[in-house]
Amino acid sequence: MSTVASPSFCPVATDSGWRVWGQEPAARSFQRAAISGPRHAYVLAGPDHIGKRLLAQEFALALNCPAVSETGVPCRVCSICQRIERGVHPDVSIFNLDRQARVESGTGKNTSLTIDTVRAIGHDLALRPSEAPWRVMIVDDMETMRETAQEALLKTLEEPPAAAVLLLLTSDIENLLETVLSRCVVVNLPVSPVRAIDEALVAAGVAPAEASELALLARGLPGWAFAAANDATLRAGRQEMRDNARAWLAGDGYTRMVRAIKLADGFGQNRDEVVDSLVSVMLEWRHLLYQSVGLADDLDIQPGPPALYPAAALVRAVDSVRACLADLDANVRPRLACETMVLQWPTAQ
Numbered sequence: 001m002s003t004v005a006s007p008s009f010c011p012v013a014t015d016s017g018w019r020v021w022g023q024e025p026a027a028r029s030f031q032r033a034a035i036s037g038p039r040h041a042y043v044l045a046g047p048d049h050i051g052k053r054l055l056a057q058e059f060a061l062a063l064n065c066p067a068v069s070e071t072g073v074p075c076r077v078c079s080i081c082q083r084i085e086r087g088v089h090p091d092v093s094i095f096n097l098d099r100q101a102r103v104e105s106g107t108g109k110n111t112s113l114t115i116d117t118v119r120a121i122g123h124d125l126a127l128r129p130s131e132a133p134w135r136v137m138i139v140d141d142m143e144t145m146r147e148t149a150q151e152a153l154l155k156t157l158e159e160p161p162a163a164a165v166l167l168l169l170t171s172d173i174e175n176l177l178e179t180v181l182s183r184c185v186v187v188n189l190p191v192s193p194v195r196a197i198d199e200a201l202v203a204a205g206v207a208p209a210e211a212s213e214l215a216l217l218a219r220g221l222p223g224w225a226f227a228a229a230n231d232a233t234l235r236a237g238r239q240e241m242r243d244n245a246r247a248w249l250a251g252d253g254y255t256r257m258v259r260a261i262k263l264a265d266g267f268g269q270n271r272d273e274v275v276d277s278l279v280s281v282m283l284e285w286r287h288l289l290y291q292s293v294g295l296a297d298d299l300d301i302q303p304g305p306p307a308l309y310p311a312a313a314l315v316r317a318v319d320s321v322r323a324c325l326a327d328l329d330a331n332v333r334p335r336l337a338c339e340t341m342v343l344q345w346p347t348a349q
C-alpha cells in the first residue's frame with residue numbers, strides 16, 4: 001500500500017501558496033509544470049531537511065487536486081487532497097528505506113535501496129491511476145541506491161508509463177548515474193537564508209526571539225529548524241556544538257592542538273559527530289570572515305565583534321577546515337588531517 005508519511009511540522013503557506021519554505025523558485029517551476037503538464041521523472045537534490053519531501057508532496061497535490069487553482073495551488077479540502085496529505089491516497093506513494101525494511105522484514109541490512117525495490121517501483125508505476133489523473137511515485141533515499149539497482153531503474157525511466165510521474169529524492173546527487181540524471185529533470189534545492197527561516201518560524205507561531213536563535217542554528221535547513229522548534233534536545237545539541245566551536249577558535253595554539261587531537265581520536269567511533277563539529281567550526285570561521293569585511297553574513301544576523309584577524313587569514317582558516325573534511329573523506333589519518341588544519345588557523349592580533 002502507499003504511504004506518504006506526513007513530513008515534519010508543516011507550517012502555513014508561502015507566497016507561492018505552497019507549504020514549503022525557502023524553495024520559492026523550485027515551487028514556482030513545479031507549479032507551472034503541474035498546470036502545463038509534468039515531465040515523467042524529476043530528481044530533487046539537496047541536503048536532508050531542505051524541503052524535498054514537502055515539495056514532492058505539494059507537487060503531487062497540485063497534479064491531482066480536481067480544484068487546483070490556475071497557479072497550481074491545491075484546495076487542500078477535497079477528498080483527494082486530504083488523502084494525499086494523510087498518506088493514504090492509492091495513486092500517490094513513497095518508497096524509501098523505511099518502507100523497504102517493512103517489506104523485506106529484517107532480511108539484510110537495509111542500508112541501500114535494492115533491485116527488488118526498483119522492480120516494485122516499476123510495477124507500481126505501470127498501474128493506471130485508480131482515480132486521480134496522475135500516479136505519483138516519490139522515491140526517497142536515492143543516495144543509497146547502488147549502481148546495479150540504478151541500472152535496473154533505467155528501464156522504467158526509458159519507457160515511462162503515460163500517466164506516471166516519478167520523483168527521485170537524493171541528498172547526494174553525485175551518487176546518481178549520468179544515465180539516470182540525463183533522463184530526469186534535475187532540480188537542485190539551495191540552502192535557505194537565515195532570514196527566510198526566521199520568517200517561516202514566526203509565521204508558524206514560534207516566538208520571535210526563539211525563531212531568530214533557531215534560524216541561526218539551522219545552517220540553512222528549514223526542516224531542521226521546524227523539527228528543533230518541537231525538540232529541545234535537537235536544539236541543545238546544536239547549541240552546544242556551536243559553543244564548542246567558538247571555544248576551540250578562541251584557544252591558543254596549544255589548546256587548539258589538544259582539541260584537534262581529541263576530536264581526531266574520536267573519528268573512528270563517531271564519524272558523523274566529528275564531521276558535524278568540523279562543519280560548526282567552518283561556519284564560525286566564515287562568520288568572522290564576513291564580519292571582518294563588513295558584510296552581513298546571511299548566517300549571522302548578530303552585530304560582529306571588532307575584527308581579530310585579517311580577512312586573508314580567515315579565508316585560509318575556512319579553507320583549512322574544508323581541506324580537513326576532504327582529507328577525512330579520503331581516509332587521510334585523522335590526527336594528521338586535524339593537526340594540519342589547526343596549524344593554519346590565525347592567532348588573534
Ligand SMILES: [Zn+2]
Nearest residue numbers: 065075078081
Ligand atoms: Zn483538492
